[in-house]
Amino acid sequence: MVPKIKEIVLGWSLFLVVLIVWYTLNITQIVPTWLLSSPNETLNTFLKLIKNGSLIKLLLNSFLNIFPSFFVSVFFALILGVFVGINSNFRKIFLPFLSAINLVPSLAWLPLIILFFGFTRQTIWIVIFISSFMRMIYSVIGGVQGVNRNWLLVARNLELNKFQTIMKVIIPGALPQILSGIRVGFGSAWRSLIGAEMLVVTAGGLGKYIWMSQWAFRFDQVISGIIMIALVGILFEQLVFRKIEQATLFKWGLI
């Protein structure tokens, strides 16, 4: 019990430090108040934005910017990852190409994509795709290559064809790495999303909101937006992905 309390106290300590510094800056007026609103004001703004639904609307807009593309990228990363993982010729073809792309931050593609697709949602989708796909693909490849050789022998012994072997043995066998790839891929997509929305403001969303609030010197709104981004990120980490892992890996005794 005591170590648990200690963990909680330590875990919150840095948040507390930030809050104290923020208060101090605000009370001493080292930073002018029209530039830096107080924690209270910011909290009020945050709650107001939640209550009047405008933050939720922004969030839904951001979801629309991220999820269709994120799901598509999971699908393709899975397919390509499996093929590259099981076939050495595919590896020879794809790995050099992938590692070249991997060095380019996904937002660096934005100008190029805007050139072809303009300031549209499609542009954001493409950035999101690159961002999450590039993170996931390596996990899938690693997972597939790490599948227990003897599982594959059992599949061969029982005369499963390639497709059955992939669906029944390779993908479930690689699931620990696949899931962690999806998790990391989502984190990557979520970060790229906010950046992309700041540049492609026509697509709306939280990124645009933060960017626009900055022009209006609305520190409270900027912080509200940032808190929202962090909260949603944590929500996915702790609820969605944790739940998926509990329903699979925990249940099977794999973690």
Add this chain to the structure above:
Amino acid sequence: MSKEILKLENVSKNFGGKNEFPAIKNINISLHNGELACVLGPSGCGKTVLLRLVAGFLKPTTGRIILDDKEINKPGTDRILIFQDYILFPWMTVYSNIIFGLEKSGLSLRQKKVLADKYLKMVGLTKFKNWYTHNLSGGMKQRIAIARALISNPRVLLMDEPFAALDSQSRKHMRANLEKIWQKTKKTIVFVTHSINEAIVLADTIYLLSSSPARIKKIYKISLPRPRPQYDSKFMKIAKDIEKEIAKEFKNNFNHDFKNNLIFKDI
């Protein structure tokens, strides 16, 4: 005597490209239907290679392996390999692991269920059918693997030191279990082991192998009535004989690894 089912004719297997070395040399084995043959040999002599050749995962360098008058050249459900470490699928329940043996069969789900229930009962795991495998004991896991093998109705069961990872108590228990299952199903079994006692408890025929490369050193026909208690004087005489033979082999290979002799000690 019933019909011959599996035959190895002058089977040799070499490994390595340039520095080719023989793992198995000129093995001749012939099993009749329903026979339980034990392969006894020192660590690293080539027992696993031998089973993988029969399973079709490896191809003989020379010689032929014949099952039911046909030369085998690839893996198939007519020869199922059972591993020392079970190789179950942790994402499947006990039941799903077992019907995985029917993946290729094309049976309906109902037919599969009937068969699964039969083999669950045979290995005594009916109560655990909906469990995942990670919480089960080693003996239970190996029984799942045996059920998964039997359900696909193989002609030959190939068991590679299946009980070597178990503690001595469950090992004894599993030997008795296997003997019952074998008597019930009348399967032909090739059973690889390190243990002299295990071989004498189970085998109709023991093939004693030399150290690497594996050659057949001696063949023992065991006709003691079953079940075979280890303190029986005839049992102990056979065990002594085999030990002597191994000691001889050890003398012949004086420079060859002291370890090999120890390996034969029963657990």
